[in-house]
Amino acid sequence: METYTPETLDQLYEIINANRSHGWSSFLTFFRGQIFDWPIKPNVTRNPSLSDEQILEIEKEAFSEFTSYSEGLRILEHFEKDSTKHAQDWHNLFQAQHLGLYTRLTDWTQDDRSSMFFAVDDQKEEFLEANGVIWIYKCPYYPEDDLLINFNETDETYHFFDQNPFELKKAYVIKHYAQFSDDVEDYAGEIRRFRQDGSFIISTSKDISKSIEELEYVSPHLVKIFIKPSLKREIIKHLGEDIRDYIYYSSNENNSEQTEKIGTLTANTNQKYFWKK
Secondary structure (H helix, E strand, O other): OEEEOOOOHHHHHHHHHHOOOOOOOOEEEEEEEEOOOOOOOOHHHOOOOOOHHHHHHHHHHHHHHHHOOOOOOOOOOOOOOOOOOOHHHHHHHHHHHHOOOOOOEEEEEOOHHHHHHHHHOOOOOOOOOOOEEEEEEEEEOOHHHOOEEEOOOOHHHHHHHHOOHHHOOOOEEEEOOOOOOOOHHHOHHHHHHHHOOEEEEEOOOOOOOOOHHHOOOOHHHEEEEEEOHHHHHHHHHHHOOOHHHHHOOOOOOOOHHHHHHHHHHHHHHHHHHHOOO
């Protein structure tokens, strides 16, 4: 795995551009920003006291509660839900992740500015003097590599909509377009995914507690960039003050009640399932 420690923003952009995919590339580039150098693990594994068996069991319960919430939580319906077996399950999983529910997904993006934001978004100021990280995943693109589910392409990947996302044999990168219904402003999770150019890596049940960088078929394609505290401060100035509100779109005049329900559900669900024995 290649590692870099740039001193300036210009050096950071040089590294990013040198590892970015182009039209002729045999890979697609995905980015992930972290305010600290912790392992790339899905947030469903955050309680270290839980065994893998417990994680998988309560994951099912939490996801079921999210998708069947009876107090008016609106979940955007996938346009393929009636013609495929699990399209809505996939789509619910994407929305749950961006609304704050703990899932088996890790967040990635094809937008380098989004990854920079997450490498410096330290609201609690816990890691101001610690290195952050920007990960680059140069995911092999061709079908024979079988590491990418690109729902943005053609019908050739739609067969995954007939496959249960909780029963995959390999951790895939998922690239999926945003959906825009007439009332899309009511769906904060979908707008966040669009604004962040959000993609995901989905962990398997077998490797639910294994960090992404430990997967032998992923690690050779990773690049790790350490973001020093001085560079964090330079990035913050570069991105400007408005980017946080843009990235974390949450409410407007029409969905403030919906946002409150989302916050209550995800906070209660995460506390109920993942932080209590």
